[in-house]
Amino acid sequence: MRVRFAPSPTGIPHVGNIRTALFNWLFARHHGGSFILRIEDTDVARKVKGALEAILDSLRWLGLDWDEGPEVGGEYAPYFQSQRLEIYQGVVRRLVEQGDAYLCYCSPERLEEMRREQMRRKQPPGYDRRCRELSEREKAELEAKGITPVVRFKTPLSGAVKFNDLIRGDVVFDCATIDDFVLLKSDGYPTYHLANVVDDHRMKISHVLRADEWLSSTPRHILLYDALGYEPPEFAHLPMILGNDRAKLSKRHGATSVMDYQKQGYLPQAMVNFLALLGWSLDDRTELMSREELIKNFSIERIGKTGAIFSQEKLGWMNGVYLRQLSIEELVEHAMPFLERGLPKSVKRPISGDYVCQIMPLIQERMRTLAEGAELASFFFVERLDYEPALLLERGLTRERALKALETAKERLESCPFEASSLEGVLRPLAAELGLKTGEFFGLLRVATTGHTAAPPLFETMAVLGRERCLKRIEAALERLMDRA
RNA sequence: GCCCCCAUCGUCUAGAGGCCUAGGACACCAGCCUUUCAAGCUGGAAACAGCGAUUCGAAUUCGCUUGGGGGCACCA
Numbered sequence: 223m224r225v226r227f228a229p230s231p232t233g234i235p236h237v238g239n240i241r242t243a244l245f246n247w248l249f250a251r252h253h254g255g256s257f258i259l260r261i262e263d264t265d266v267a268r269k270v271k272g273a274l275e276a277i278l279d280s281l282r283w284l285g286l287d288w289d290e291g292p293e294v295g296g297e298y299a300p301y302f303q304s305q306r307l308e309i310y311q312g313v314v315r316r317l318v319e320q321g322d323a324y325l326c327y328c329s330p331e332r333l334e335e336m337r338r339e340q341m342r343r344k345q346p347p348g349y350d351r352r353c354r355e356l357s358e359r360e361k362a363e364l365e366a367k368g369i370t371p372v373v374r375f376k377t378p379l380s381g382a383v384k385f386n387d388l389i390r391g392d393v394v395f396d397c398a399t400i401d402d403f404v405l406l407k408s409d410g411y412p413t414y415h416l417a418n419v420v421d422d423h424r425m426k427i428s429h430v431l432r433a434d435e436w437l438s439s440t441p442r443h444i445l446l447y448d449a450l451g452y453e454p455p456e457f458a459h460l461p462m463i464l465g466n467d468r469a470k471l472s473k474r475h476g477a478t479s480v481m482d483y484q485k486q487g488y489l490p491q492a493m494v495n496f497l498a499l500l501g502w503s504l505d506d507r508t509e510l511m512s513r514e515e516l517i518k519n520f521s522i523e524r525i526g527k528t529g530a531i532f533s534q535e536k537l538g539w540m541n542g543v544y545l546r547q548l549s550i551e552e553l554v555e556h557a558m559p560f561l562e563r564g565l566p567k568s569v570k571r572p573i574s575g576d577y578v579c580q581i582m583p584l585i586q587e588r589m590r591t592l593a594e595g596a597e598l599a600s601f602f603f604v605e606r607l608d609y610e611p612a613l614l615l616e617r618g619l620t621r622e623r624a625l626k627a628l629e630t631a632k633e634r635l636e637s638c639p640f641e642a643s644s645l646e647g648v649l650r651p652l653a654a655e656l657g658l659k660t661g662e663f664f665g666l667l668r669v670a671t672t673g674h675t676a677a678p679p680l681f682e683t684m685a686v687l688g689r690e691r692c693l694k695r696i697e698a699a700l701e702r703l704m705d706r707a
Numbered sequence: 708g709c710c711c712c713c714a715u716c717g718u719c720u721a722g723a724g725g726c727c728u729a730g731g732a733c734a735c736c737a738g739c740c741u742u743u744c745a746a747g748c749u750g751g752a753a754a755c756a757g758c759g760a761u762u763c764g765a766a767u768u769c770g771c772u773u774g775g776g777g778g779c780a781c782c783a
Contacts, residue, residue, distance in 0.1 A: 343708085400779090438711050661741095
């Protein structure tokens with residue numbers, strides 16, 4: 223079994239592209255086959271700088287290692303189509319000699335005009351085959367004008383192309399609906415159709431797993447395989463991943479680039495698990511699966527047919543699950559870069575690993591992404607808390623009672639051991655002593671020490687913050703309340 | 708316009724004629740837990756697009772309709 227992921231470096235890979243890569247990879251690993259990475263860089267004009275690296279980085283981040291391709295080489299190198307031009311040109315020459323392809327001298331302007339006219343007449347757009355049967359004289363004349371021709375495939379005028387898709391079943395296309403598509407562009411580069419077929423054959427690809435959008439070009443490919451005398455591979459067209467509007471995923475759907483998810487602090491194992499479930503399922507209940515379990519269970523038979531909307535919500539939930547499964551050491555390791563990057567500039571670097579080790583248990587179950595973790599942890603680090611003084615009186619406390627409570631708390635905390643259970647032992651009775659409900663008193667202390675009304679458990683938090691920080695913050699809270707008068 | 712594909716809760720899906728008064732998950736709502744927020748637990752609301760046909764019996768088979776998507780470049 224040999225499968226490939228064949229992206230074109232014309233942009234940053236989005237989750238749809240990578241889901242295709244993942245399915246190919248899972249299929250290869252499940253069957254002990256090979257996963258080949260081939261770069262289809264045949265569009266010089268649309269080539270984007272940095273796209274290749276983004277593709278490689280995305281695959282590496284998710285752990286989708288390739289057996290042949292860029293950086294690792296392989297028996298069928300090169301794996302960049304731009305380095306295989308002579309191969310395609312040779313094949314095209316043969317096709318022309320066989321009479322299965324022909325040179326076309328039509329100008330882009332004429333083609334454009336033709337298409338416009340067809341659209342206007344509500345006819346299906348397509349090449350009108352003007353150059354299909356040119357005489358030698360006509361060819362010579364056009365040649366003399368210095369026009370560089372393209373090469374088109376001579377599609378049969380009648381008949382049908384039938385093939386079996388592993389996911390869709392039998393699919394039939396009428397040849398009459400397929401025009402004479404271009405094989406070789408005037409710049410000497412092949413089109414996708416040609417290069418793809420030639421390379422899949424030469425690289426001995428056994429199964430083509432690609433997005434559904436390719437289904438309607440498959441008959442062209444079958445026609446090419448036939449003309450070249452190649453045995454076509456098995457095809458499996460994967461359901462597409464859609465945006466919230468159910469349209470094909472594209473740039474305007476927001477953060478769809480895989481690397482964006484890495485930047486936001488999603489874990490690769492969560493991403494892999496989530497993506498695997500978009501269009502594939504194991505059974506009626508299993509959702510959380512490790513990479514090994516996915517490999518073990520993956521099968522084309524269980525790939526669905528309907529497009530799937532990419533749900534940020536569920537990915538977030540799943541990422542939270544994976545985050546909670548990490549040991550504190552692993553979590554700290556993953557979180558450190560996000561803290562370095564996400565904490566306010568005013569916080570001194572480097573950030574203390576020991577301190578972070580104490581903090582992480584308190585926010586682990588509260589974050590869905592690592593970037594969110596940096597926000598949740600921010601108050602542990604900043605020098606001065608920034609919050610509305612009114613938050614201190616959130617629970618309906620009067621200023622006087624709040625002042626009294628904070629002052630008393632401050633006194634008691636001067637001497638109390640700074641450990642969660644001791645703090646509770648001191649503060650809980652103090653609430654009663656002050657005649658406050660625990661919720662009122664703890665809420666007040668929470669805002670004073672963290673600047674938030676929602677935060678990790680108070681006593682653990684105070685213990686981690688330490689006596690010095692807590693006392694300073696309580697003093698600052700007292701000042702705020704005074705200023706308010 | 709033409710060709711192709713698809714159609715179960717808001718979303719991801721299970722379901723391959725009776726096991727379905729349609730199961731799970733996310734999100735949502737309620738309750739519990741609780742010093743807040745989470746997490747956790749319990750419960751709830753929520754779907755077979757429509758119409759015909761086949762059959763003793765249809766979410767599952769067939770047809771039509773409707774809806775959605777994709778393709779129709781010297782882009783992939």
